[in-house]
Amino acid sequence: MIDVETGYQAVRSRDSRFDGVFFTAVRTTGIYCRPSCPAVTPKQENVTFYPTAAAAQGAGYRACRRCRPDAVPGSPEWDVRADLVGRAMRLIRDGIVDRDGVAGLAARLGYSARQVHRQLTAEVGAGPVALARAQRAQAARVLLQTTDLPVTQVAFAAGFASVRQFNDSMREIYARTPTQLRAVTRGQRAAAARPPGAAPGAPAVPAAGVPLRLAHRGPYDPTVFALLARQAVPGVEEVTGEPGARTYRRTLRLPYGVGIAEVDEPGAKDGDGRWLECRLRLADLRDLTTAVQRMRRLFDLDADPEAVAATLGADPLLAPLLRRAPGLRSPGAADPHELAVCAVLDARPERTSALVAGYGEPLPGGPDGGLTHLFPAARTLAAADQAELPKPVPALAAALADGTLCLDPGADRERAHRALLALPGVDEWTAGYIRMRALGDPDVFLPTPNATQRVANAWRPWRSYALRHLWAATPHKNRIETP
Known part of the structure; x- marks a missing residue:
């Protein structure tokens, strides 16, 4: 947790770099804010800092209506840390507590539920249930303010077990009822409609999709x-x-159904924007x-470019590269299994295209623009005739399907790396690349003509970002991402 003096100085200067890193609670108002909140700066003696919104909520504070502290980037600490707490936070962000409960979270981590609760409470001020509750409340607020879904559907879509629990949580966190929270938008939003492939009884979704920042x-x-x-x-x-106005689109295989995501490239019109339209x-x-x-995770939106620059900018080789591209990210993966399969195929579209056509699941309702399929599931590839699959896909798919190799957000990165190297046809470079992208590890070093392992040690814990800058500055980049 950040020290009090540094935290208060960040609040006084309204420093947005700390948004999501900690939260400021004011005892005299009962409200918690992000550090960059534009409200009058409170007196230091009235301020308490919390590492998570859930911790502030657990202490009885409600969210500021002006700065919306729940709508901030996540703390970059959870992507850096490889210990139990870091792994738990990544899994909770992925929604595992809502799907499988605390017992499911503990089973994924290999610890007892009691140990997980104790360590999370000690380090982030809230247990897994409270952290998941804060996340549910944020999802509910987004749905209330961007869709016309009935309040009852919003409650269950956000993951609440009952409407009463939903109403109580929203009043406690936001000091408003769900109806009061619902924003009045200009124009008429698209009518709610169930898309092709929706499960019976599933909450309806706006035909145009849920708009997010x-x-x-x-x-x-x-x-x-x-x-x-x-x-x-x-x-x-x-x-x-075209470049400057591109939109990335993809299909998603999700726990409850199918999804399509669209993300717009930040253009000149966005200026110094702080979000991507989705x-x-x-x-x-x-x-x-x-x-x-x-x-x-795919767009690396929880990164802290200032922290990366503070370390890498001291290197004469990297300093001019950081000045040239100060907001360069280290992209992750929307589907870790898909990324791993593509990596062993050197990410060549001509190789992955045949795999999708032969083993992918057609998109329910037919093509949507250029999107036609979901990427083949690991179990589908593992059950296929191995002689028909390009090597080393069969061994990789079998390891993913039977759990020998785990690439979910809470995976133990060292264990996954060893499991990758044990597969036939997967070398150190490919294993490291999968670790960097599929597991979102910010501190992976892969051999480059520009630097040795010894030199790269000074770049810790941001070696993945150093590689990104080196690859962006060299014409041949690397063996997988070469144009």
């Missing part, structure tokens, strides 16, 4: 859109539009939290 810190370099355009898996992903079309709105987190 995915917050990030600092500038955002659009290089990731160029990378996604080069690597797009035919039928599963596409990038439309639209999610989901067969079941209970997948909202999971879909949002998968897109955040």
Whole structure:
């Protein structure tokens, strides 16, 4: 947790770099805010800092209506840390507590539920139930303010077990009823409609999708859109539009159904914007939290460019590269299994296209623009005739299907790395690349002509970002991402 003096100085200067890193609670008002809140700065003796919104809520504070502290980027700490708490926070953000409960979270981590609760409470001020509750409330607020769904549908779509629990939580966190929270928007929103493939009884979703603003810190370099355009898996992903006004689109296989995500490239019109425009079309709105987190991981939206620059900028080799692209991200993956399969195929569209056509699941309701399929599930590839699959896909698919290899958000990165290297045809470079992208590890080093392992040690814990800058500055980049 940040020290009191540094925290208060951030609040006094309204420093947006700390939004999501900690939250400011004011005892005299009973409200908690993000550090950059434009309200009058409270006296230091009246301020308490909390590492999470859930901790502030648990202490009895309600969210500020002016700065909306729940709508901030996530703390970059959880992507850096590889310990139990870091892994737990990544899984909770992915929605596992709502789907499988605390017992399911503990089972994924390999600890008892009591141990998980104790460590989370000690470090972030809230247990897994409270953290998941705060996340549900945020999802509910988004649905209330961006769709015309009935309040009852919003409650269950956000993951609440009952309407009463939903109403009580929203009043406690936002000091308003769900009806009062519902924003009055200009114009007429699209009528709610169930898309093709929606499960019976699933909450209806607006035909145009749920519009979202995915917050990030600092500038955002659009290089990731160029990378996604080069690597797009035919039928599963596409990038439309011209540079400066591109839109990334893809299909998503989600816990409750199918989804389509669209994210717009930040253009000159956005200036120094702090978000990416996104639209999610989901067969079941209970997948909202999971879909949002998968897109955040893909576009690396919880990164802290200032912290990266503070370390890498001291290196004479990297300093001019950071000045050239100050908002360069290290993209992750919307589907870790898909990323791993594509990586062992060197991410060549001609190789992945045949795999999708032969084993992918057609998109319910037919094609949507250039999107036609869901990427083949690991169990589907594992059950296929191995002689028909390109190597080393069969061994990788079998390891993913039987759990020998785990690439979910809470995976143990060292264990996953060892499991990858044990597979035939997967070398150190490919394993490291999968670790960097599929597991979102910010501290992976892969051999480059520009630097040795010894030199790269000074770049910890941001070696993945150093590689991104080096690859962006060299014409041949690397063996997988070469145009």
